[in-house]
Amino acid sequence: MISILILVFIICLLLRFPIAFSLGLACLAYVLAKGVPLIILPMKLYSGIDVFVLLSIPGFILAGNLMNRGGLTEKIISFCNHLLGHIRGGLALANVGASMLFAGISGTAVSDTASIGAIMIPAMKKEGYDAGFSCAITASSSTVGPIIPPSVPMIIAATLSGLSVGRLFLAGAIPGFMLGAGLMVIAYYISRKKNYPKHDRSSLKQIGKGFIDTFWSLLMTFIILFGIIGGIFTPTEASIIAVFYALIIGVFVYKKLNFKNIQVIVLESMKTSASLMVLVGFANLFGWILITEQLPQMISNEILNFSDNKYMVLLLINLLLIFVGTFMETIAALLILFPILMKVAVAVSVDPVHFAVIAVLNLMIGLTTPPVGVCLFVSSSIGKIGIGDVSKASLPFLAVSLLVLAAVTLFPSLSLFLPGLFMD
Template sequence: MIWLLFIVFIVCLVLRFPIAFSLGISCLAYLIAKGIPLIVLPMKLYSGIDVFVLLSIPGFILAGNLMNYGGLTEKIIAFCNHLLGHIRGGLALANIGASMLFAGISGTAISDTASLGSVLIPAMRKEGYDPSFACAITASSSTVGPIIPPSVPMIIAATLSGLSVGRLFLAGALPGLLLGAGLMAVTYYLSRKRNYPKHERSSFRQIAKGFVDTFWALLMTLIILFGIIGGIFTPTEASIIAVAYALLIGIFVYKRLSLKNIWVLVLDSMKTSASLMVLVGFANLFGWILITEQMPQLVSNEILNFSENKYVVLLLINLLLIFVGTFMETIAALLILFPILLKVSMGVGVDPIHFSVIALLNLMIGLTTPPLGICLFVSSSIGKVSIGSVSKAGLPFLAVSLIILALVTLFPEISLFLPDLIMD
């Protein structure tokens, strides 16, 4: 009956049902067909979300919304423009730099694309950048966010695997910085080739003022990261501290928050968190069915029967995750595939922390892989440019992302250096 589960799930996706509903409907069809009591559905749905570390996600979402509404997006963009604007293609480079700084606030690629893209894509078009290039660089740079800590997908991965959140956060830092540097190198080359504009060099005073404006956001990231790594507080406690911090900064420093808009942001964060928790719950039921049908063992055996070479196995996993990432939301893909593929990778001697970074990097790249990458659609919608032209303009960025993926896959030290240095 496992075929019925997948057929219904794929049909729902084709009909553009939300991922959570696609999972729920396919699971319901399977339970009815197998004659399994439907009481299993609420039991497994609840057990999927009854995990302490998942309580941190609503807090991080709310903290990100509070900081973003408080005017942080514009301040980050302005600071990066002061630093990089005098270089050829400076605003495009600032786009990438803003994504790297914004990573500590949003933690998700799609929110990064939407938040920064709504400001930067019109600004880049106004300065004479090709619209498809502006959309492509915004979508591509947004994938850096969930790699650099703190990261919501990394919290999900830690929940699924029992790994340390702190170690995962540290493991993503160098790959994220490497990805950002690679995207900047391609952007600089294309900007010089196409003679994109540059600004006058900012004064030291302007740069210092921009740093002070963004310092509070950077400080929140450091508090979260080193608080978790140092064992001062758990990820859940860190999320509450982040909310309190964001409120204080938004009210007393940026002075953009009031009781009225705080309530709106709380409601919006509740909606986002609720939809995510429903997704987690149904994915847990979906995973329980896969385990019942012994799908993890089947997938593991098939891959290992094909080859037991570590690098061949990782290549197959990379191809699968990039493909899945093109049409499935990152967290849903993690919930369904991560436990299965983690077992396979560990079977050939891959460190679980290293594999977690590989998996997340793959799924991020999938978000910008034509023709279905979700971030491509978001940026093309903002820029009012066809998805085809955005996909074409994004190919150089996709190429460098794949190179970084290959380096991270082949050299575990890139991911494991900081966790081993700081936490061992």
């Protein structure tokens, strides 16, 4: 019966059905073929979303959209330009820097690519940067967002594993900054090699003004992160605080939000949140079927029978997750594979927090892996250039991302140092 589930799921994907509907139809086909009572469908779907911490996701999505539409993206980019624009290839470095700062209000890679890319890619092309390079650096830097806290994929991972959200947020900080720094290094090297332009050095007054403009977004990240870690409020409460904070800043500080565009933002956020929750619900049903058929146990046994060496197992998991992340949406991949693979990782003495960071980092890299990484498609459509050119230009950045992944995999302290420092 499990073959029916997998076959219908793959067929739906090939027919380009949305992931949530593909999961739902596959589950329906299994239930009908197995003769399971149909009442199990709504029961398992609802139980998948009846998790308190998941309520934080709509809040963070709304807060991010409010801050983004409130004019924060432009101010972040302007600040990064003042700070890095005088260096050769400064606009490319500012692109990465903006993504690292934007991570605090976005938490998703695709929204980062679309928001930052809509401004940075045309600006870089206008100043003489290759279109392929401009799109590639934008797509690659967007993967930093879901690793540096706050992070929607980390919240999902915490929900699936029972781990602390604050602990996972902290665990992603050092790997996220390592990835951002690595992308900056390769961007600078390419910019020097191709003699990309640089600007005059900004005055301290300009840098100071840029910092003040972006200070409010940095403060929101600080409030969210240290409020959760300090036990002042839960992730769900933090997301609501973030919404009210974003409203106040957008209306009274940046003065870009009004009643009309707030209505539009709320509606867009509701659509995004609803689609994500439907995906979570169907993925829970899909996962229940897999467990019923003992597929996780079979996969776990096969991997452990092949090798019980910790690093060999992690290598196999890394390869699998990057491959899956190339073709599948991040949240869906986490929901389906994370519980299965975590069981394997824990069996070879991998710390669950360390493994969560490895899993999220893998799936982020998959978003920029040629030929079908989602972020590559988004950036290529903004830059009006073929996906092949963007894929070729992204290879150096992909190599750096893989090096960071290797370092994070081999040295658990990179993920576990901050959680141990602040939460043990």
